[in-house]
Amino acid sequence: MLNIVLLGAGRVASQLGPALVRAGHRVPYVWSRTLASAQVLAEALPGAEAGTGLDLSDRRADLYLIAAPDAAVPALLAEARFPTTALVAHTSGAVPLAVFAPYAGLRGGVFYPLQTFSLERQVNWQTVPLCIEAADAAAEAMLLGLAHELSQQVARVATPQRQALHVAAVFACNFPNHLLGISHTLLTEAGLSFALLEPLVRETIDKAFQHPPFTVQTGPAARHDEPTLVRHQAALAEHPEWLQLYKSLTDSVKAQTVATAPNNQGDVQL
Incomplete structure (x- = not known):
């Protein structure tokens, strides 16, 4: 069981969070700039706490997943405080892996689901292609393993191809x-x-x-x-x-x- 902090409470996060829980993992913290949004998602995840704070240095987790709009990812990374050597991955199709380069203490990754998400429709994660990229082999192995638990279509996809x-x-x-x-x-x-x-x-x-x-x-x-x-x-x-x-x-x-x-x-x- 992995402890996965979820940064975002929109359409992707609202479908990804429950999928992670169904796969046997724990989401202890859901972040959103709007507390009400974080609370709605947290209520659907057993034991999850909702918040608007981005100082995560004391919130130890195996993975920090940024499920936020593409344009928000760089600013979120600049504002957040993660534990040293934390594995942080975003779910964007357009943001390069190099967005993590300024943060030497982080291990960056990409966990991109190729699907359109809506709050009113339930996605079958087994059919969603998951595109994985990571800065180091251990991070890649963890993200690939997690992806295979959710989907039958998993691939390593580097930034230019993604x-x-x-x-x-x-x-x-x-x-x-x-x-x-x-x-x-x-x-x-x-x-x-x-x-x-x-x-x-x-x-x-x-x-x-x-x-x-x-x-x-x-x-x-x-x-x-x-x-x-x-x-x-x-x-x-x-x-x-x-x-x-x-x-x-x-x-x-x-x-x-x-x-x-x-x-x-x-x-x-x-």
């Missing part, structure tokens, strides 16, 4: 969700159900993981169907910001379709 993975994840997750939000609004304005899109979206995702996505691109932009593109742009006249986005994506699809033309047969419907 940062590339994070960018790819934004394109694969955050941007499509934004586009789905646009679709939801357009259908609501038309008096139609968003559920109409579900079979189409699921087929698109399934196909993208069965074939290289660029080779199965469909739609009017891929076909260079200018009359349809003009009609779509006219339909977006009341949403100029989305019209601009439509034009940018159309240009990108056109250019990529030309590049992959021998493998792309298009689609007569969408």
